Structure formats: structure tokens, C-alpha cells
Amino acid sequence: MSAPNQGSLRSSRIAYFSMEVGVRSDLPTYSGGLGVLSGDTIKAAADLELPFVAVSLVHRDGYFRQTLDAEGRQREEAATWDPGEYLDRVEPRVTVEIEGRSVVVQAWKLAVIGVTGHEVPIFFLDTDIEDNADPDRRITGPLYGGDERIRLLQEAVLGIGGVKLLQGLGLDELETYHLNEGHSALLGLALLEELAESRGHEEISEGLEEVRSRCVFTTHTPVAAGHDVFPIGLVEEVLGERRTALLQAIGAVEEGVVNMTRLALRLSRFCNGVAMRHAQVSGEMFPGYQVHPITNGVHAATWTGAPMRGLFDEYVPAWREDPYLLRHAVDIPLHRIRATHREAKEQLLSEVERRSGRRLAPDRLTLGFARRAAPYKRADLLMRDPERLRAVARASGGLQILYAGKAHPRNEEGKEMIRRVVEVAETLKEDMAFAYLEDYDMELGGLLTAGVDVWLNNPTKPLEASGTSGMKAALNGVPCLSVLDGWWIEGHVEGVTGWSIGTGWDQPSDTDQEVHSLLDQLEGTVLPLYYDDPDGWARVMRSSIVLNGSYFHARRMMHEYQARAYRRG
Ligand SMILES: *Cc1c(COP(=O)(O)O)cnc(C)c1O
Numbered sequence: 001m002s003a004p005n006q007g008s009l010r011s012s013r014i015a016y017f018s019m020e021v022g023v024r025s026d027l028p029t030y031s032g033g034l035g036v037l038s039g040d041t042i043k044a045a046a047d048l049e050l051p052f053v054a055v056s057l058v059h060r061d062g063y064f065r066q067t068l069d070a071e072g073r074q075r076e077e078a079a080t081w082d083p084g085e086y087l088d089r090v091e092p093r094v095t096v097e098i099e100g101r102s103v104v105v106q107a108w109k110l111a112v113i114g115v116t117g118h119e120v121p122i123f124f125l126d127t128d129i130e131d132n133a134d135p136d137r138r139i140t141g142p143l144y145g146g147d148e149r150i151r152l153l154q155e156a157v158l159g160i161g162g163v164k165l166l167q168g169l170g171l172d173e174l175e176t177y178h179l180n181e182g183h184s185a186l187l188g189l190a191l192l193e194e195l196a197e198s199r200g201h202e203e204i205s206e207g208l209e210e211v212r213s214r215c216v217f218t219t220h221t222p223v224a225a226g227h228d229v230f231p232i233g234l235v236e237e238v239l240g241e242r243r244t245a246l247l248q249a250i251g252a253v254e255e256g257v258v259n260m261t262r263l264a265l266r267l268s269r270f271c272n273g274v275a276m277r278h279a280q281v282s283g284e285m286f287p288g289y290q291v292h293p294i295t296n297g298v299h300a301a302t303w304t305g306a307p308m309r310g311l312f313d314e315y316v317p318a319w320r321e322d323p324y325l326l327r328h329a330v331d332i333p334l335h336r337i338r339a340t341h342r343e344a345k346e347q348l349l350s351e352v353e354r355r356s357g358r359r360l361a362p363d364r365l366t367l368g369f370a371r372r373a374a375p376y377k378r379a380d381l382l383m384r385d386p387e388r389l390r391a392v393a394r395a396s397g398g399l400q401i402l403y404a405g406k407a408h409p410r411n412e413e414g415k416e417m418i419r420r421v422v423e424v425a426e427t428l429k430e431d432m433a434f435a436y437l438e439d440y441d442m443e444l445g446g447l448l449t450a451g452v453d454v455w456l457n458n459p460t461k462p463l464e465a466s467g468t469s470g471m472k473a474a475l476n477g478v479p480c481l482s483v484l485d486g487w488w489i490e491g492h493v494e495g496v497t498g499w500s501i502g503t504g505w506d507q508p509s510d511t512d513q514e515v516h517s518l519l520d521q522l523e524g525t526v527l528p529l530y531y532d533d534p535d536g537w538a539r540v541m542r543s544s545i546v547l548n549g550s551y552f553h554a555r556r557m558m559h560e561y562q563a564r565a566y567r568r569g
Pocket of ligand 1: 036370371441442445467
């Protein structure tokens, strides 16, 4: 057990709350892009020496470990891990009143060290303690695993327990609480509850103003199922009468439910979406609120593969401290870019062979598609016209594809999508080698975005809030072939940083048209450039780094949060 570094901790000014955090592959406390973004945010805060602390849950059962049978049927196992092996336990413990009981919460610390040595702590909250009754010990077990009640209990531990922990650690001078996604909205309620206790309920509107002056909120999805909504009966059972009355008093109970996104909006002085288009769509979803755009970015040193890191060290030495400098990658000779990427590709293909027994050819154009198997991401889009795809693969110098991605255990449509990809791809495998790699995680994500030749993305517009895997690809000189949605609307320059699929960003998705467009782009543009014009191809790789790698990084994103969200007044 260790006491945190109190000196630097006390001067913290910003507390960042997130239900999931992905900092390292061996800590299974994330499910996808939201968690990975939180991890990258924390790393960038450490690099920028920001006075920052982060709070999340420990999720001892992880998200889950995925295996697939020969037909592509997903099986799930708990990804149980022991925080004691990786993290330091900190004092004090705090208690949270939930369901009329006192639940004891302890915390584990992970120190994230920035590029100059500055430390940002992440506190992972944990209820698996002997003092708690058995069901309470499991609250911080699975990530997104339980029912509605467990979800609300988890959000209460995160929001209310998190505020108490920070106070217990002596952090009473925090200026800004950053609510990452509606999951942490109850932290605002915890602040309000304190003010109401100290000043009385008559001044609730003043309390609300004070809470608003301390909170900022980032919304991450325009998909309805991504916004938690709890019936008021359940809210009252879990949070109790007093807190429910507070929610009512601030108008957060609407039509018999509490919507956590609306609650977070109500409790925050500033709100943002995660790309320009997403901010616009979110503004339309939540009339009356101004939703600012702050486009996501990825942590450059984390997501640049080892061979490309070496090349950047040689040509752009200070890129880790200042990834904006990657614009100077324009000076790197094309043959060096090509050879360096080839190394990353060979590393990927040996790992693919080790994991799947399938050997893909290093000189063939290799597409990559890896992300959560959520239906709107349409992993099976390329497989919708198998005979045309076969013809395209045969006519060119060769085409192969790597897939990865987990479906949420209760998402049957997502699981069906994985089965369909595997089923159709198996029938094409004589003409188009493929593998669906199991158990997508940060490590595999890093290998894939560095090692494939083209990063494919085809969500249903306008549901991709941002997407960040294409930004990782760009850092590695891997162009995108993507529907114009999320960040790609901002990063796309046709034929320069990659290629688009379908019509303009402001046109709704038309699946059949997008299937044709995807195959047309492959047949008419992407495959011919790759096989017939190696220098032209390497120029697209290089401009992906120069234009997009140098911009869509977490340092730029954090500069925007500093200038627009964290600055007060
Ligand atoms: C980057 C990353 C994501 C996010 O990918 P999207 O393009 O936003 O869908 C999800 N999961 C893992 C493991 C990642 O590394």
C-alpha cells in the first residue's frame, strides 16, 4: 500500500471521471473507443504537465475475453484480473449510501508518467472488500455486464464515491470536474447534495449554478442506446429519497425517467461533442444546449508502431514531445516510408499466423477492419456483394483482409454480423485470404493500425461520433478508405490522405449505394494505385502522416480542452 504523492496531488485542479479507461492492454478496464480515448486523454494530460487526476472503476472481471468457433460464433469469458498485481492501494476508504446501505469503496492507483516525467494518477474504485455484503462486492466486477440496476449502482460508486475519494485524499481545491460521457453524471449530483446539506434546499438554484460552474461534460455518441436512461422508481430505490428529490428539484426527472446525458448537460457549464459533425448532431438531439466541437485525438507515442517510431526518431526527433512536428515527415524519402511500413506489416502478419494459423502474403494489399461489432459500424458491408468482391480480388494483384472486434454479450445483432463476415469470407478464401482475429484489444489494435495497408471504416451516417482507429492508422502512414462520417469528414482529402465511400457527409447513408461505392473505389482507384504506382502509394502514406498524424493527436485535443473547456469565465 502506498500513499499517493501528496505534494503534487494537492495542486490538482482538474478531475476527469470515466466509466472505462484503456491505458494498457493488460488492464482490461475498457471495452472500446471511449476507454481508449480516456487513456489517451490522461497520457496527454501527463505530457502537458496538467494538474490532472482521473477516476474510474476497477472492473475486476474486465469487459470479457472473446473466442470464436469455426463458424464465427462468439463465446465470452470473464477477463478476471488482480488489481493488486498492477496497482497500488491507497487510503482512505470512503462510504457511499446506496440502496439504503453503506457501501465501502477503496481505491487503487496507477501513475501515468508523461514525456517530461510529470505524473497523473488514475484512481480505480473498488467495492470488493470484506466489509461489504456479497452483492455489493460485485458492483465493480464486470464492465457493462450487469442489468440496469447494476449499471446505476456502478454509476453511483463512480460519481458519488469518486467525489468522496478525492475529498478524502485532500483534493478540496479542484476547479473543474470533467464528466466523460453521461456515466459520470452523478458526480454533479454528489456536489449538489453537499451544497444542499450545507446551505439548505431553498437555495437549490444557487447550488445548481455553483455545480455548473465546476463541471464540464463530453458526450460521445449519437446512438440512442449509448445514453443511459433510468426509471424514477429504480433511481429512488438505489439513490434514496433525498437525492431523488434533488433530481426533481433541478428538473432532471422527465417523463418518469432520469436521462444521464440530460442530467450531465444540466449540471455542466460547457459541453462538447467529439468531432465537428458529432457536435452538430448532438446539438440537434438536445435542443436548448450548445454543444461545442472538440475533435478527438490519439496519443501519438502510444499508437505509432515500433518501426515507424524509429523512423520518426531519425527524421523528426522531438515528435514525442510535440507531435505537431510530424508535418516535417514530408522530408522523409518515400522508399524509407515504404520499407518501414513493410516491417510493421511483417510483424503483424507473423502475429496473425501465430494466433490464427493463417499465413497472409506480405506483398498483397491488406485491408484492416477492427472495432466493436456494433450494428451501426456494419462490419459486414464489404461482404454484401460476394461475387463482385471475388471478381475485384481476382482481377487485381490480390486482396486480403483482417478483421477483429467484439460484440457486446447481449447484442445478438452484433454477434450475427460477426458470423456473417466469417461465413461469407470463408466462401471467398481461395480468392481473398482473411482472418477474423479473436479478442480485439489495444495490443491487437496497435498491430493492425500499424501493419495493414488500408484502414477500412463504413459506419452508418451520422452515427460515428468520431472514430479514432483511423487516426492511429494515419500516424503509421496507413491511409483510410471510409464513409464520410465522424473525424474523417475533417481528415479526408480524396486521393491524398485516403479515399471516401458513398456520398457527402450531409447525405444519409444508403447501404446498397455504399456497397457499390466501396467496391468501385477498391477496383478503380485503391488496387491500381497500390500495384501500379508504388511511389504514388507511398506519397499517400506520407501525406496521411503529414496532414493527419500531425493533427489528430491527443496533445492538440488537450490544448483545445484547456483553451475552451477548462478555462473558466
Ligand atoms: C482505437 C480503438 C478503438 C476505437 O476504434 P474506432 O475507430 O473508434 O471504432 C476501439 N477498440 C480498441 C481496442 C482500440 O484500440
